[in-house]
Amino acid sequence: MTTQNAINWPEKYLPGTGDNFVSNEVVVRGVTAAQVWRLLTDTSTWESYYDNVADISFPGGGGPVLADGRDFRFGTFGFPPLAARVVEFAAPAAGTPGRLSWTARQDGGPDERLDVLHAWLVEDLDGGRVRVLTQESQIGRPAAELAGQVPNPMLNGHQAWLDGLLRAAAR
Template sequence: MTRGTSRTAVQMSSADGCSSTWRAQLGAATRRYSSSAWRQCREAPARPPGRDQQIVVARAQVVQEGFGQPLCDAQLHALGDERRERGQHSGAQQLRRPGEVHRRGLSAEHVAAAFEGGERVERRPAMTTQNAITWPERYLPGTGDNFVSNEVVVAGLSAADVWRHLVDTSRWESYYDNVADIGFPRGGGPVLTDGIHFSFGTFGFPPLDAHVVEFQAPAEDTPGRLSWTAKQDGTPEERLDVLHAWLVEDLPGGRVRVLTQETQIGRPAAALATERPNPMLNGHQAWLDGLVGAAAE
């Protein structure tokens, strides 16, 4: 391990034209701490760096040849000690928090470049994090009797295009054939709004009493969110309690993502969960496909 670590650092720094003095120091430092400090990084908490310790921080990863592991804090501190003991200083940034090196990462060539005062820093490709549905504890997925999740990502549409067809219940039956008898017993409608009560029939159930519990129209950097509860009273064999949630968000490149998920509680839901194919899963996919098709017209 010691030999591989030293060789990797020297070879990569040589390619960058770094001084032979630095390469010798790095080789000596890695040989000195690779066997002992590597074990210490798993056994002892990293100590905060002293003010006079110069520790290189860059944004790639120092990798030990053949092991693919980043240098730990103890090893980096040892590297800083090596240079401090020699009375040498670097224009590189100090490591202000012990865990910072792991979040930023390092590469041997960037370590060498930083000690030589270079500015060569490669940035990793940007990652896209997608939003998720917010669940009340009662309806947490996996805790009910049936749960389904459907999603589409489509190019050439915006969240606003999809949203207006989703919240306008007067359009539902034009693109989804598994819904009927839509009504607003307390007034309002046909466009859904926060807190509105409505009813609709689906999957052979009589009209369910529905209540919008989350409503947030999509905006720049903000996904659209729509959730309603729907309930059916009756005997234990008939009772049904569901939460149906939607998330509509714009993605880079002119794409839109539509996610719909539903948690169901009750014996009718448990019966649906045993059917193959799952009618709820297929039904919601048809709803998604119809919604996207209507938005594209």
């Protein structure tokens, strides 16, 4: 029996307790967790393989590479740039998955407020395979509106991010 690693969820963002939750996963051969991790954590590469992100900045300095506790901003899904902070950062190592999570927020009135946790798990598997799991839990009216659309734009958008990331890692 094989068990799979899972995202570490703070209670506030526990899947199924917010307004929108999406989960995307791919297992492929031909790339390593280290190759994926390098592209995922270097925000200067994001726009080269994912067209739903823009205006990435680091108001407090640092960057473009993400690190634990690093603040950054980015636009996505038509929202103005969201204020984000890395809350979990652990590079993949032998037998240990890479873990990256950030919170992102949009302030405003009740109709605009958005609070999310976007998490990634990147791990090498036996047989020369890599597993990449990305999940996001969202709170707020904009999240509920996304969840009510069929298909869910967040689910499709994150799949495009995941597919583009893996194509870029394979190059």
